[in-house]
Each structure stands twice: as C-alpha cells, then as structure tokens.
Amino acid sequence: MSSNDDVRSLVSPVFFRRHRGLYFTALTVLIVLFSLIFLFPLYWMITGALKDNQEIFSPQPTIIPQSFHPETYLTAWKNLRIGHYFLNTLYYSVGVWFFQVLIDVTAAYALSRLRPVLGKLVLAGMLATLMLPMTALLVPAYLTVTDVPILGWNLINTPWALWLPGAANAFNIYVLKRFFDQIPQDILDAAAMDGAGKFRMLWSVVLPLSRPVLAVISILSIIGAWKDYLWPLLVLQDPEVQNLSVALTRLAATSGVVPFTQLLAGLVIASIPMILVFLVFQRSILRGLSAGSMKG
Amino acid sequence: MGKSLATRVRDNLTAYGFMAAGIAVFALFSWYPLVRGVILSFQQVNFVTDPEWVGLANFKAIFDDPLFWTAWKNTLVFTGIALLLGYVVPFALAVLINEVRHAKGFFRVAVYLPVMLPPIVVVLLWKYFYDPGNGLFNAILKGVHLPTLQWHQSSSTAMLSLVLVSTWANMGGALIMYLAALQNIPGELYEAAEMEGASIWQRLRHVTIPQMRFILLVLLLLQIVATMQVFIEPFQLTGVTNTDTITVMVLIYRYAFAVNYDFGMAAAMSVLLFIVLGVFSALYLRLTRDEA
Numbered sequence: 262m263s264s265n266d267d268v269r270s271l272v273s274p275v276f277f278r279r280h281r282g283l284y285f286t287a288l289t290v291l292i293v294l295f296s297l298i299f300l301f302p303l304y305w306m307i308t309g310a311l312k313d314n315q316e317i318f319s320p321q322p323t324i325i326p327q328s329f330h331p332e333t334y335l336t337a338w339k340n341l342r343i344g345h346y347f348l349n350t351l352y353y354s355v356g357v358w359f360f361q362v363l364i365d366v367t368a369a370y371a372l373s374r375l376r377p378v379l380g381k382l383v384l385a386g387m388l389a390t391l392m393l394p395m396t397a398l399l400v401p402a403y404l405t406v407t408d409v410p411i412l413g414w415n416l417i418n419t420p421w422a423l424w425l426p427g428a429a430n431a432f433n434i435y436v437l438k439r440f441f442d443q444i445p446q447d448i449l450d451a452a453a454m455d456g457a458g459k460f461r462m463l464w465s466v467v468l469p470l471s472r473p474v475l476a477v478i479s480i481l482s483i484i485g486a487w488k489d490y491l492w493p494l495l496v497l498q499d500p501e502v503q504n505l506s507v508a509l510t511r512l513a514a515t516s517g518v519v520p521f522t523q524l525l526a527g528l529v530i531a532s533i534p535m536i537l538v539f540l541v542f543q544r545s546i547l548r549g550l551s552a553g554s555m556k557g
Numbered sequence: 558m559g560k561s562l563a564t565r566v567r568d569n570l571t572a573y574g575f576m577a578a579g580i581a582v583f584a585l586f587s588w589y590p591l592v593r594g595v596i597l598s599f600q601q602v603n604f605v606t607d608p609e610w611v612g613l614a615n616f617k618a619i620f621d622d623p624l625f626w627t628a629w630k631n632t633l634v635f636t637g638i639a640l641l642l643g644y645v646v647p648f649a650l651a652v653l654i655n656e657v658r659h660a661k662g663f664f665r666v667a668v669y670l671p672v673m674l675p676p677i678v679v680v681l682l683w684k685y686f687y688d689p690g691n692g693l694f695n696a697i698l699k700g701v702h703l704p705t706l707q708w709h710q711s712s713s714t715a716m717l718s719l720v721l722v723s724t725w726a727n728m729g730g731a732l733i734m735y736l737a738a739l740q741n742i743p744g745e746l747y748e749a750a751e752m753e754g755a756s757i758w759q760r761l762r763h764v765t766i767p768q769m770r771f772i773l774l775v776l777l778l779l780q781i782v783a784t785m786q787v788f789i790e791p792f793q794l795t796g797v798t799n800t801d802t803i804t805v806m807v808l809i810y811r812y813a814f815a816v817n818y819d820f821g822m823a824a825a826m827s828v829l830l831f832i833v834l835g836v837f838s839a840l841y842l843r844l845t846r847d848e849a
Contacts, residue, residue, distance in 0.1 A: 269744025269745075269747055269748060270655055270656055270739070270742075270744070270747065271652065271655070271656055271747060271757060271760055271761060271764075271765060272656050272757060273747070273748075273751055277658070284658075288657055288659060288660070291653065291654070291657065291664070292660060292663065295663070295664055295667045295668065296667065298725070299667040299668055299670060299671060299725075300667055300670070302671075302682060302683075302686070302725075303670065305682075305686075305693060306678075306682050309685075317691075318691050319691065320690070320691055320696070321696070322691075322693060322696045363578070364578045364579050364582060365579065367575045367576070367578065367579065368575065368576045368578070368579025368580070369579075370575060371572045371573070371575035371576040371579075372576065375568065375571065375572035375575065376572070377568070377569045377572035377573055377576070378569055380572070380576075383576065383580060386583065386588065387579070387583050387587075390583065390587045390588075390591075391838075391842070392835060392838040392839060392842060393587070393591065393831070393835075393838075394782065394786055394830070394831065394834045394835075394838065396786045396788065396806055396809075396830075397594070397827045397828075397830050397831035397834065398587070398590045398591060398594055398827070399809065399810075399813075399827065400594065400597065400809065400813050400820055400823045400824050400827055401589075401590035401591070401593040401594035401597055401824065401827075402586060402590040403813075404590075404593065404597070404820065405585065405586060405589060405590050405593065406586075409585060410585060410589055425582055425585070425586060426582070426586035428578075428579075428582045429582040429583045429585075429586045429587045431583075431587075434579070459571050459575070463575075484673070487675065488674075488675045488676060490675070490676060490677050490789060491788060491789070495814070505675070505677075506675050506676075506677040506678075507677075509677055509678070509681060510677055510681070510793060513681050513684075521685075524681070525685075528678045528681055528682055531675050531677075531678050532673075532674050532675065532678050535673040535674060535675065536670065536673060536674075538673070539666075539669070539670065539673045540666075543666065546669075547665055547669065547733055550730060550733045550734055550737070551733060551734065551736070551737030
C-alpha cells in the first residue's frame with residue numbers, strides 16, 4: 262500500500278487531511294463493496310464445488326461450507342473428463358499463439374522493413390479487417406472452414422479450424438508493424454554489413470528488440486484463445502475434440518445427469534489458468550489497457 | 558544508388574516469401590468469407606445442388622419474419638440498458654477510486670478479475686445465482702425480506718438479468734481505461750478551479766468530464782459495437798427460442814444453425830448487422846486515428 266498525499270485530484274488534499282475519519286470510513290466501505298461485488302461470486306463458485314449435493318441445493322445457503330469435499334475437483338477432472346477438455350483447450354491455445362506469432366511477425370516484418378511492391382495495398386487489406394465485426398462473418402467463415410477454397414480441406418473438428426483463422430489477426434499486424442517501424446535503420450544496416458540475411462536480421466536483431474510487444478501479443482492471444490466460445494462451438498462439433506467452454510455448456514445442458522458440484526468444479530478449473538495469467542502478468546495486461554486510453 | 562533489376566526482383570520475392578502465410582490466412586479466412594457473405598445473402602444454398610441466385614428474396618424473407626423486428630428491438634433495448642449501466646457505473650466508480658489514496662492495486666485487480674474469466678464460466682455461474690429456487694440472489698432478497706424475482710425466467714426481468722451479467726463481466730476494462738485517463742488530468746486544473754471557488758460537483762462537471770471527453774467518446778463507440786453483438790448471455794441464459802431476449806446475433810445463429818438451417822437468411826441478416834456496426838467502427842477508427 263502506498264500513500265501519496267501530494268497527488269492532486271478532484272478532492273483537495275486539504276479536505277483529506279481535515280477529514281481523515283470520513284476518508285477511512287469511505288475507503289472501508291469501498292473495499293467491502295468491491296469485495297462483495299467482484300470477489301464474492303468467485304468465492305461462491307470455489308466453495309460451492311466443495312459442498313455436498315444436499316447443502317448446495319439447500320434453500321438456506323451457507324457462506325462457509327458445512328460439508329467439505331475437495332475430492333469433487335478430482336472427480337470432475339476424471340469422470341466429467343474436465344481434464345481431457347482442459348488439455349484440449351491448452352493445446353488449442355498454444356497452437357493459436359504459435360501460429361499468430363509465426364505468421365503475423367513474419368508478415369509485419371516484411372511489411373515494415375522489406376517494403377515490397379504493393380506492400381501498402383496488402384497492409385491496407387489486412388487493417389481493413391479491423392473494422393469488420395468478426396461475428397458478422399460467422400456464417401461465411403463457417404462455410405469456408407468446411408471446404409477451404411482451392412485446397413478443398415474440411416477443417417471441422419480439427420485444431421486447424423481455430424489455428425488458421427486465428428492467425429489472420431489484423432490487430433497483431435498493426436501493433437507489430439508499428440513497433441518494427443520504430444527500430445532504427447542503423448542497427449539493421451550494421452547487421453547487414455556483417456552479412457546477415459533477411460531472416461538472420463529478423464531472428465537475431467528485430468525479435469530480441471521486440472520482446473515487450475511480443476509479450477503483449479502472446480498474452481492477448483493466449484487469453485483470447487482460452488476464452489473463445491462461439492467459433493469453437495461451430496467448428497468443434499465432436500464432443501471428443503471440444504474445448505472447455507463448449508464442453509461445459511454441453512455438460513450444463515444435461516443437468517440432472519451431471520452432479521452440479523462437479524460442474525461448478527469444472528467452472529473453477531476453466532478459470533484457474535486465466536486467473537494465474539492475470540496475477541502473473543497483471544502489470545502488462547493493465548498497462549496495455551491504460552496505454553489504449555492515452556491516445557487522446 | 559539504384560539497385561539492379563535482378564536484385565529488386567529477388568528482394569521482392571524474399572519479402573513476399575515472408576508474407577506468404579500471412580496473405581494466405583487473410584485471403585482464405587477474412588477476405589474470402591467477407592465476399593462470400595455478401596454473395597450468400599443473395600443466394601439459396603442447400604449443399605446438394607449448386608447455389609441458386611434468388612435476388613433479394615432472403616432480405617424479403619427476413620423482413621417478413623416478425624422475429625427480425627423483435628431481435629432488433631431486443632438488441633437496441635439491451636444496448637440501451639447496457640449503456641445506462643455499463644457506461645455510467647464504471648465512470649462513477651473510476652472517479653471514486655481515483656480519489657482513494659490506498660489499496661489502489663486491490664481495486665484494479667478486483668474489478669478486472671471477472672474480465673479474465675471465460676465468458677461461459679461467467680454465464681453458467683450467474684445462471685446458478687439467478688436460479689429462482691435455490692439461487693444466491695433470491696436467498697439474499699429473502700434474507701432482507703424483499704420479494705424474490707424470477708430473474709432471467711420472467712419476461713419482465715429477463716433483459717435486465719442479461720445486462721447485469723454482461724456488465725459485471727465487462728466493466729473492468731472500461732474502468733481501468735477511465736482510471737488511466739483520470740490520472741492524466743493535470744492537477745493544476747483542479748487547483749485553479751478550486752481557487753475560483755468551484756465546488757466538487759462543479760469541478761467534476763467543468764474539469765473532469767471535459768478533460769475525459771475523448772476517452773468517453775471512444776468507449777461509447779466501442780461499447781455500442783460490442784453490446785450490439787451480444788450473444789453468449791441470451792444464448793445460454795434464455796436460449797434461441799425465447800422471443801423476449803432473442804438478439805440479432807442469436808437470430809443469425811438460429812437462422813443458420815438451430816431452427817431454419819437457412820444460410821442465405823443468416824447471411825442477409827449478417828450483412829445488415831455488418832452495415833450498422835460498420836458505421837460505428839468507421840467513426841471509432843477515424844476518431845482514434847485523428848487523435849493518435
């Protein structure tokens with residue numbers, strides 16, 4: 262906790278010094294309010310999974326679980342096959358990340374530093390898709406992955422249905438190109454003098470300089486892939502290959518068959534990687550968001 | 558220092574080699590679907606015979622469908638309530654938190670945690686909270702001796718229930734952006750205003766809000782575009798058959814994948830949504846590009 266009384270905002274520092282009691286009361290109220298609104302639902306989900314069936318369906322909810330069944334998490338992992346879907350989701354997310362970085366970095370590098378004929382047109386075509394709400398492309402995009410033009414592939418129920426469309430990410434191209442544009446030409450010229458080819462230049466000069474922007478893109482791509490629902494719902498129809506989000510809704514729809522506490526455990530398990538990513542990369546995630554608002 | 562033709566050709570080939578995969582994925586999964594979507598809206602497809610050109614028949618079919626008007630009305634109602642709640646509340650909370658001198662990190666983390674959860678987790682969790690029989694919300698209402706509600710299961714409260722979930726899950730992003738913008742307001746402005754005898758309320762109206770005009774406008778546009786595409790909440794909480802809450806996206810899904818299995822109608826609906834959202838997206842891009 263840091264206290265910096267010299268920051269000037271709406272309320273004057275003098276007011277704060279005169280009314281310390283009022284300030285600390287308001288602070289406490291705010292902390293309690295935020296905990297109740299934003300953290301208590303998470304607490305309810307995590308402890309709900311620990312309760313037994315009788316307690317969870319009791320009309321008198323218990324804030325502290327009266328029954329304690331941590332093994333529900335294990336049962337959900339095995340019997341509901343949450344573990345299987347967890348690994349599916351992990352596999353898909355890592356793949357989305359890999360192809361986004363591979364394809365978007367090489368394309369942005371070429372557009373930024375190699376500047377080929379018609380490069381501007383290609384860039385404009387890619388950035389124009391930033392304006393497209395992807396949901397409006399849902400139907401034709403679905404038809405496309407059932408029968409990819411020229412190649413004739415049917416990607417339904419394969420990871421490629423997530424990986425390849427995921428790599429067409431205009432936001433990544435935009436951010437990466439802007440970053441690559443700012444790398445001083447001298448550094449690249451020096452590398453060229455040493456006989457570095459275009460690929461060596463990307464690998465040993467541009468990429469090491471681009472760590473911060475690569476980190477942002479990687480975090481966003483993993484988060485996006487892990488949370489995705491509508492697109493996987495359409496292209497992963499076989500229950501065996503579904504990701505956690507799709508599998509969870511399928512399990513939830515068969516209520517009565519699936520024990521509710523196990524379903525809650527499934528929700529918790531699906532959330533844990535995202536909460537961990539947030540706690541570890543909190544600074545980059547929140548700073549990235551704040552930077553978005555600084556344009557003004 | 559002119560390069561020889563051979564060198565230039567080779568450089569261009571190298572460059573296109575680097576971009577080949579990028580161009581391929583954009584061509585196959587963005588550009589082609591966009592064109593195909595427009596063509597599809599004028600076609601009748603059954604996947605057995607060749608697609609048939611039907612002119613404006615798909616558009617006529619959706620205009621004749623009473624659900625079309627219901628879906629647009631519901632989407633506008635959702636967007637309206639979502640703006641009332643999701644636009645005003647995070648701004649007010651950000652202004653409050655910006656005055657706090659302690660535990661700032663706690664507020665940021667708490668408000669952003671729901672944004673990190675997979676949307677499906679949020680929706681399934683709230684479905685359990687809303688449960689009229691043994692849900693948390695009715696238990697709380699009973700606890701304070703208020704009448705219980707049917708939440709998403711009653712047509713009078715369904716829409717509000719959907720907006721509540723969506724606002725809870727999404728307001729963190731807006732709040733963090735407001736906070737950053739608030740911290741950028743020069744302190745001298747407040748001091749000067751105070752010197753002239755402006756009250757806290759007047760300072761908020763004449764210093765804070767004008768200084769935040771840009772970010773307020775940007776987030777307004779972003780929020781309109783995002784909320785008009787609302788899908789998961791109505792899809793999971795109330796379903797594709799519930800006409801009280803069917804939205805444009807849910808209707809597109811219903812046309813294509815759930816009830817009609819008519820891709821032409823779904824494509825026609827998508828084209829209309831696309832045009833409406835395109836206006837807001839274009840405004841947003843112009844605004845941010847001019848200012849950047």
